[in-house]
Amino acid sequence: MDTDFVHKRDGSAVRDTWDPEHDDTLVCLDVHQETHDVKSFTFASAQGKRFSFDAGQYFLFDFPIGDDAEARCYSISSSPHRSNAFTVTVKRVVNGRISNWLHDNMQSGMIVKAQGPLGQFVCPRLPAPKLLLLSGGSGITPVMSIVRDLADRCEPADVIFLHAARSPADLIFRNELSLLAARMKGLRLQFLPESVDGEPSWPGLTGRISPEFLKLAAPDITERLVMCCGPAPFMAAARSITARLGVPADRYIEENFDAAIIEEAAGGTEVPKPNKVFQVEFAKQSRKIEVAADQTILGCAKKSGVRLPSSCANGVCGTCKSKLVSGAVDMNHNGGIRQREIDAGFFLPCCSKPLGDLVIDR
Numbered sequence: 315m316d317t318d319f320v321h322k323r324d325g326s327a328v329r330d331t332w333d334p335e336h337d338d339t340l341v342c343l344d345v346h347q348e349t350h351d352v353k354s355f356t357f358a359s360a361q362g363k364r365f366s367f368d369a370g371q372y373f374l375f376d377f378p379i380g381d382d383a384e385a386r387c388y389s390i391s392s393s394p395h396r397s398n399a400f401t402v403t404v405k406r407v408v409n410g411r412i413s414n415w416l417h418d419n420m421q422s423g424m425i426v427k428a429q430g431p432l433g434q435f436v437c438p439r440l441p442a443p444k445l446l447l448l449s450g451g452s453g454i455t456p457v458m459s460i461v462r463d464l465a466d467r468c469e470p471a472d473v474i475f476l477h478a479a480r481s482p483a484d485l486i487f488r489n490e491l492s493l494l495a496a497r498m499k500g501l502r503l504q505f506l507p508e509s510v511d512g513e514p515s516w517p518g519l520t521g522r523i524s525p526e527f528l529k530l531a532a533p534d535i536t537e538r539l540v541m542c543c544g545p546a547p548f549m550a551a552a553r554s555i556t557a558r559l560g561v562p563a564d565r566y567i568e569e570n571f572d573a574a575i576i577e578e579a580a581g582g583t584e585v586p587k588p589n590k591v592f593q594v595e596f597a598k599q600s601r602k603i604e605v606a607a608d609q610t611i612l613g614c615a616k617k618s619g620v621r622l623p624s625s626c627a628n629g630v631c632g633t634c635k636s637k638l639v640s641g642a643v644d645m646n647h648n649g650g651i652r653q654r655e656i657d658a659g660f661f662l663p664c665c666s667k668p669l670g671d672l673v674i675d676r
Contacts, residue, residue, distance in 0.1 A: 332363040334430060335652050342424045343399055351406040352452065352486050353417055354391065358399040360425060365397050369463035370437070370456045370541075370569070373402065373430035374632045374650075379415050385623055386412045387631045389455040389543070389569065390431065391487075393462035403486065405452035429632060432649055435543070435569040436460075443539040444472040446532050448523070448552050450544025451479055454486050456569055457543055461494060461501070471500040474532045478506040478523060478548065482513040504531050523548070525555050536560045543569040592668040596620055596676045597639060611643070611663035611672070622663060622676060626650070629665030636663055641672035 340357040348354055359365070372389040388402035407413045435456050437443060449457040454477055464471045475495075479485045485505055495503040506523065510516040519527065528535060540561055542552045549568050556566055590607040594614070599621065605614040612634055615622050625633040629647035638659050643666040645651075651662050663674070 330363060332359050332365045334432075335654065337361070337363065338427050338429060340426050340428050342420055342422055342426065345421055348403060348486050349484060351484075352403060353406075354401050354403045355416065355420055356392070356399050356401045357426070357428070365394075365400055365431070367394050367400065367431035368436040369394050369459040370435040371431040371433040371459075372435075372456065372631070373400075373428045374432060376427040377412060377415060378426075379411065384412055384415075385625075385633045385635075387432075387625050387633060389433075389435075389459070391455040391458045391462075393459065393466045395463065395466040403452065403455045403458070405486075429652075432632070433569070433630060434648070435541070435567065437539060437541060437567075442469065442471065444534070444537055445474070446535060446538040446540045447473060447475045448540065448542040448544070449475075449477045450548035451484070452486065453542075453544030453548065453569070455543075457541065458487055458491075460541070461491070464501075465494055465498055471498065473498075473500060474502045474504070474538070476504040476506060476523070476528075476531055478508070478544070480508050481511040482507050482516055483511070502531075523551055523555060525558055528555055528559060538565070540566045541568070542566070592641075592671050594668060594672045594674065596674050598676055605668050605672075607667060607669075609667060611666050611668065611674075613664075615663065620676075624664055627664045629662050632662065634662055634664045635660055637675035639673040639675050642669040643667060643672065644669055 339360040341360045342355060343358050344356040346354045367390060372387050374385060374387050377384050388404060390400050391403040392401035404413050404416050406417045437445060437460060447457045461475060491503055495501050505518060507520055508522060510520055532538060540556050542549055591604050593602055594605045594611060595602045601620050603614055603618045603620060605611055612622060612624055623633050625631045630650045632650035635651060638661050643661050645661050645666040647662050647665050651660060
């Protein structure tokens with residue numbers, strides 16, 4: 315029997331596993347307060363389907379705010395071994411449109427649309443690598459999924475986990491991580507609050523990550539696969555420090571949803587001639603810009619002040635997905651759009667270059 319299907323009493327068969335190509339409807343099961351400004355939201359398939367994802371992946375949500383849906387990427391914080399549902403953990407951000415809406419409005423029973431799982435922030439299974447996990451603030455979410463995965467697999471692991479935050483009160487999953495560290499013999503846990511506000515009896519070190527601290531926390535750092543997620547300044551510091559300490563570039567992996575990054579996607583063969591310039595019209599905004607054949611549409615739009623939602627800027631998350639009214643593009647995406655969406659005329663401006671004049675439904 316195909317285990318992806320369950321058979322109903324009338325003899326018909328329905329798919330039992332969430333299909334990223336076709337399924338997109340989730341129901342909120344639970345909302346849990348993690349810290350004073352962080353909540354976890356647990357979602358299940360509205361049809362009761364199981365999820366299959368790798369620890370470290372994320373979902374792209376469309377939240378019904380105002381007249382249009384607002385798209386955002388949120389990493390899964392739960393273990394992939396608990397396949398009936400998954401959890402995302404969200405920090406309330408000052409003036410953050412989506413995070414504030416989630417904290418103030420999302421509740422059990424609400425229906426949302428989402429695509430996923432997506433993303434490549436995953437560690438190899440075999441042979442199991444020695445890991446150094448670095449997280450800052452709410453960047454702990456995909457890293458926590460990795461640790462929960464390791465705990466549920468009950469396999470030997472050699473993991474150093476460093477989590478940095480503003481203060482002890484901002485250490486997300488603090489109690490659970492302490493319990494996991496007591497249970498998992500191969501997990502060494504290091505908390506690094508920047509200050510001891512609210513907890514003057516804090517027993518450990520404080521401050522920010524530095525070469526000295528990382529050498530103390532992970533003396534064998536060059537033997538480890540480093541996985542990092544957090545605010546852009548935290549990751550920039552981690553990237554620089556680990557490189558100075560001798561970690562090869564191919565042994566450093568980071569997750570990045572920084573919307574300010576509009577670098578063009580790498581890869582693919584150049585189809586158009588690089589000196590050709592095309593006119594790109596954004597129909598709903600009544601804006602026209604010029605985009606060269608060797609430039610991405612999103613990059614030029616951002617520089618010209620055209621409003622387009624974006625997040626990863628490299629064809630992974632799908633946040634910038636748009637409808638192409640006319641024209642053609644050279645798109646080199648990394649999984650952020652489905653084939654049926656491409657067939658319906660959608661594309662990702664972040665990783666697309668024009669092959670001629672375009673009209674976009676934005």
